[in-house]
Amino acid sequence: MLTSIISTGLAMGAIYALIGITYNTMYSTSRVMSFTAGQLGMLGGVFGALFILRFGINSVVGFGLTMMVCAFIGVVTELVAVRPVLKSIEQHLYVLSTLALALMISQVVAIEWSTEPQAFPRFFGTAAALIDEKFWFPVAACAATVIGLEVLYKHTLTGRAFKAVAEDNLAAQALGLPERNLRIASYALAAMIGGLAGFSGGSLLLAFVANGGLLNFYGFVPVALGGLGNNRGAIVGGFGLGLFQQAASFLVGGIFASVAVFSLFIIVLLIAPQGLFGAPQSRRV
Amino acid sequence: MLTSVAEPLLDIADVHSGYGKIVVLHGVTMHIKPGEVVALLGPNGAGKSTLLRTISGLIACSAGSMRFSGESLGGLGPRGTVQRGLAHIIEGHRIFTQQTVYDNLLLAGYDVPRSERKARVEEALTYFPEIAAKRNDAGSTLSGGQQQMLAVAQGLVQKPKLLMLDEPSAGLSPVLVDRVLAVVDQLRVAGTAVLLVEQLIEKALSVSDRVYALAQGRVVLEQPANLPDLPRLLERAYLDQN
Amino acid sequence: MSADGAQAGLEPLSALKVGGANASVVPFLAIFALAAAVPFIGNDYWVLIATRAAVYWVLVSGLTLVIGYAGQLAIGYVALLTLGAYVTSVLAAGNVLPPIPVFAALALAGLVGAVAGVIVGLPALRLRTFYFAMTTLGFATIVTQIALAWQSVTGGGIGLSGPEMPAPFNTTRGFFFFCLAAAAMCTWMSSNIAGSRYGRSLVAIRDADVAAEAVGISKPGLLTKVFIFCGALAGIAGGLFASLQTYITPDAFTFDLSLLFFISILIGGRGSILGPLIGTIVLTLLPEIAAPLAAWSAFLYAAMLLAVVLLIPGGIAALLDFKSRAPLETGRTIAPRLDMLSALAPAVGNQETLSVRDVVLTFGAVRAIDGASLDVASGQIHGLIGPNGSGKTTILNVISGFYAPNSGDVQLGGVPLEAGDPVTRTRHGIARTFQTPRIVGEACVLDNVMLGGTINGRAGFFATLLSLPGSFRDERMFRSQALAALACVGLDGLADVRADRLQHSELRFVEIARALMSRPKLLLLDEPAAGLSVHEIVHLGQLVKAIAANGAAVLLVEHHADLIFGICAHVTVLNLGRVLAEGTPDQIRVNKEVVSAYLGG
Structure with a gap:
């Protein structure tokens, strides 16, 4: 039982962490939390199944196509739902515009794809239950993402420019950094990370339209736990949430596991609004 | 240094701008010649920072014309102005505290060809040995004065024709102020024009060729910096503008 | 626009006022x-x-x-x-x-x-x-x-x-x-x-x-x-x-139902009851009369939401607000009526002096206020000047409770003020204005001013919900006081206009009117003259003088030297968070250090 809790918990945790990173990557360049984050997780699964199972495309090519479609949707998010409302960010119109876009995505999938869970392809053949790809693939994807981002942020000028825009948008603009292009790029990047979450978790979550709403919420919990924009916090929070959810599910049953998660979420918001790992924002004078 | 024959490097006329409904600049006209150091003075709220931000494209110019090296600056945006040789060091030494000194400088050279970028950074660092020694430290570990030097060095990486400095002395001890302003002198020698917004009048005048004073979004005075009676003229200009 | 607030308040329909408009x-x-x-x-x-x-x-x-x-x-x-x-x-x-x-x-x-x-x-x-x-x-x-x-x-x-x-x-x-x-x-x-x-x-x-x-x-x-x-x-x-x-x-x-509720309100218009009511009816009927679209109804709702947010954030209510599109009279002037001020005099009390003692406030390593002290007596206008970043507005924020100082005392009439708790200040008789006017743009000017008297209402939430008599009395009182306050600052002609249609300078006077609603013993003004014309600054100076003469203490943060020197009884000069000099305007004017610091900045 314990091994099942741990393997499922870690796999779910990796998916939540990846969605959390999706939120953070969009947030860092725009200060916008976008409701499309969870939908991208859902789309990773749906497009994976569409390209590979339904169209019979080679897995690697199918994966590449899935990433490209997700990146495109990320760019659309920025152009349609984020850029027009950035000027009046204090009015929080982005909550509505990104929600509207997320719902449109979800509705199109529900109508054109299916409202029922659909099978997702398997890539690595069958193995023993506990080292099944549905458990290790999300964790591997999460690790690869973390390493990739580390390389990007630490070792490329573009990555440094991302960090600069995230820290001080005005100063970055004054320095001549291409702030708008970087923002679009960050949305494309975030969308691919979200798509990867859904693709790698496809065997676990299936290609299911309802995953969008679930991932929107469960992917935001690690962000709230870890602090906005804090990827390390999102990873710790994501795995913590996955394990907590599975353990609660085992201890008190499925009904109350979700209540436990929701209660944890509210309690954390109330006692540590900056997240458990996020430093309180310092003020610039 | 005042060569009257030179075409103006920066030539702006009747510039209006502001934030939303609030108009801050009500028609500013000024020019800067190549290699000239110009001090921009004026009381708080006069619109000095707004003028700099308008010139560098951080905020939109709602009316008037702005030309730089014979080319219109209208609608260029900050990246375009940097690419054309106009560097703007905004107030408050806002460097990127989470990145190293070296990375901060590399970022300043974002549009500089890759082959040239490192050489530019090294060159900028020669102006400030005290931060060259901390090149691998995070920006957050620098003192306020060192952060200001780093901000100025970021401008130097861009090898601008015109460097706009917004209150480089704010929050710095007198020794450090002299240190930063000494660089302005070096730049003048190297032929770079400087537009300097400063609170410390005397220090500003000591490195400048010419002075503009703003009050309530308008130019109220334009004089050579070595005019003996300048402080009194400035006071009169602020108080009698009505 | 009549200044007779009592009559306006007696209108039988006032209970159904929507968003301030009748x-x-x-x-x-x-x-x-x-x-x-x-x-x-x-x-x-x-x-x-x-x-x-x-x-x-x-x-x-x-x-x-x-x-x-x-x-x-x-x-x-x-x-x-x-x-x-x-x-x-x-x-x-x-x-x-x-x-x-x-x-x-x-x-x-x-x-x-x-x-x-x-x-x-x-x-x-x-x-x-x-x-x-x-x-x-x-x-x-x-x-x-x-x-x-x-x-x-x-x-x-x-x-x-x-x-x-x-x-x-x-x-x-x-x-x-x-x-x-x-x-x-x-x-x-x-x-x-x-x-x-x-x-x-x-x-x-x-x-x-x-x-x-x-x-x-x-x-x-x-x-x-x-x-x-x-x-x-x-x-x-x-x-x-x-x-x-x-x-x-x-x-x-x-979730489609949630969306229906949500979009009814946004399409109907925020700050309206009628708009969302119509929105609810329309969205309930829509799938019935457009059956072929039923499958796509949620998609259409979402698309409508996006369109409303991007194109008409105010919703149908804003679209139908023809009144706010009629052009306003141009060349308006602000003509304060200082004789009306006596109606808004501070509650009679002891002479209450604001005393700020050795306040220190740091942000990280920056000492924004570094041991500053000052006193403002009632009936007196006290000027606070200094270069950018010298801590003027920060002191105002400490006094009005938006920042809690690291150390030091702030008292009004010997009563210590709760550190970092802005909501308590009105009860102490403190009101303020802001460097950038903080106004509800979508509400009319009168509603904005009425806001200033909020804590003086007697009717509770439940009494208001059921429209018990107390809530009528409250509204009558707010209305007549707000009209009086607007008359004082010279904007009574604009009472019914949406506030976001006013000029920037007029908003500064609206803020002062809002502050006067609480009959403050201490009025904090943060750069009230910024963006005003020369003519308006003269009116502002007269108004502030009259407010002080009426018994209030006034602390004025300002850059306009002529205004400061023209109306203040006492001036404090700040630099780098410390008091550089203090005294009468005449003393400050000749202080060499000040002249250099202030005129330089």
Whole structure:
């Protein structure tokens, strides 16, 4: 039982962490939390199944196509739902515009794809239950993402420019950094990370339209736990949430596991609004 | 240094701008010649920072014309102005505290060809040995004065024709102020024009060729910096503008 | 515009004021009369549709206060409807406890809804609205999961029967008229709140939260009351919905319903009751009259939401607000009437001196205020000048409670002021204006000024909800005082104009009028002359002098040397967070250090 809790918990945790990173990557360049984050997780699964199972495309090519479609949707998010409302960010119109876009995505999938869970392809053949790809693939994807981002942020000028825009948008603009292009790029990047979450978790979550709403919420919990924009916090929070959810599910049953998660979420918001790992924002004078 | 024959490097006329409904600049006209150091003075709220931000494209110019090296600056945006040789060091030494000194400088050279970028950074660092020694430290570990030097060095990486400095002395001890302003002198020698917004009048005048004073979004005075009676003229200009 | 506030306040329709404008009650009467006629002109199917619209409106009428007025984006409110439906059904069916009468079950559903509304709303009390949106979404997710999984109580996916209403409400028509009456009642209650100081405060929280705190509005306290009201209505609506459906399963409560509630309000227009009412009716009818589109209805709702947000953020209500498009008179002048000020004199008290002692405030390594002290006596204008970043506004923020100092004392008349608690300041008799005017742009000028008197209202939330006589008295008092305050600053001609149509300089005077509403003993002015014309600065100077002569202490942060030296009795010069010099204007003028620091900056 314990091994099942741990393997499922870690796999779910990796998916939540990846969605959390999706939120953070969009947030860092725009200060916008976008409701499309969870939908991208859902789309990773749906497009994976569409390209590979339904169209019979080679897995690697199918994966590449899935990433490209997700990146495109990320760019659309920025152009349609984020850029027009950035000027009046204090009015929080982005909550509505990104929600509207997320719902449109979800509705199109529900109508054109299916409202029922659909099978997702398997890539690595069958193995023993506990080292099944549905458990290790999300964790591997999460690790690869973390390493990739580390390389990007630490070792490329573009990555440094991302960090600069995230820290001080005005100063970055004054320095001549291409702030708008970087923002679009960050949305494309975030969308691919979200798509990867859904693709790698496809065997676990299936290609299911309802995953969008679930991932929107469960992917935001690690962000709230870890602090906005804090990827390390999102990873710790994501795995913590996955394990907590599975353990609660085992201890008190499925009904109350979700209540436990929701209660944890509210309690954390109330006692540590900056997240458990996020430093309180310092003020610039 | 005042060569009257030179075409103006920066030539702006009747510039209006502001934030939303609030108009801050009500028609500013000024020019800067190549290699000239110009001090921009004026009381708080006069619109000095707004003028700099308008010139560098951080905020939109709602009316008037702005030309730089014979080319219109209208609608260029900050990246375009940097690419054309106009560097703007905004107030408050806002460097990127989470990145190293070296990375901060590399970022300043974002549009500089890759082959040239490192050489530019090294060159900028020669102006400030005290931060060259901390090149691998995070920006957050620098003192306020060192952060200001780093901000100025970021401008130097861009090898601008015109460097706009917004209150480089704010929050710095007198020794450090002299240190930063000494660089302005070096730049003048190297032929770079400087537009300097400063609170410390005397220090500003000591490195400048010419002075503009703003009050309530308008130019109220334009004089050579070595005019003996300048402080009194400035006071009169602020108080009698009505 | 007559200054006779008492007469205006006696208008019989004032209870149905919407968003501050005297909206006529006629459209509401027309809608409800038309609805009441449905059973006589249509078949039972249309009666069911009308009943559904009425039930939705019971929920939306409360939710519009949360979303439209307070600007809190509750996107998952279907969860409270679900909760109310299951509570009513389970209690009335008696499959867990002995069955109880339907009306008692409905009341308990309201209670459960109120409690859930507060719990879900907790993050909204302190955090940005995105967290609240996410919390309501999360709540909607888990409520559905529980309804599916907790089979012994909810019947799981199979569901359970809705409650059966007692006679005479057990027929289609009877139930319809019951729901219609409930909807009318809810409209009346929500309108009462919307048109009162509570409604104005909610809008202030949405559009000018800092100003709201400065006039003494406690966001957590106010939002909690509204969440209770809105949650209770949602719970009751859930019970009625279950009865209407006769049989409920988790499938009946899809997120599409949340979207319908939400979009009705946004399309109708925030800060309006009528707009969302029309929105609810239209969106309920839409799938019925456009059946082929039914599958795509949720997509269309979402597309409409995006279009509204991007194109008409004000909704239909703003689109139909023709009054705000008529051009305003140009070349307006501000002509304060100083003789009117005596009506707004500070409450008689002892001579109360503001005393700031050795205040230190650091932000990280920066010492923004580094041991500054100053005193302002009542009846005196005290100028505070200094270069940028010298800590002037920061001191104002410490006095008005927006920052808590690391050390040092701030007292008014010997009473220490609570550190870092801006909401308490109005009670101490302190009012302020802001460097950038903090105004509710979508409300009229009069409403903005009335906001300044909020804490002087006597009628509580409940009394206002039911429009008890006290709430009328409050509104009359606010109105007449606000008109007087506007006359003092010379803007009474613009009382009915939307504030965002005013010029920047006029907004500065609106802020002063708002500050005068609380009859302050101490008035803090943060750069009131910035952006004013020379002529307006002269009027401002006369006004501030008259306010001080009226008995208030005035602390004036300003850059305009002529204004400072012209009207201040005493001037303090700050530099790098410390007092550089203090004295009379004549002493300061000749202080060499000051001349250099001040004129240089």
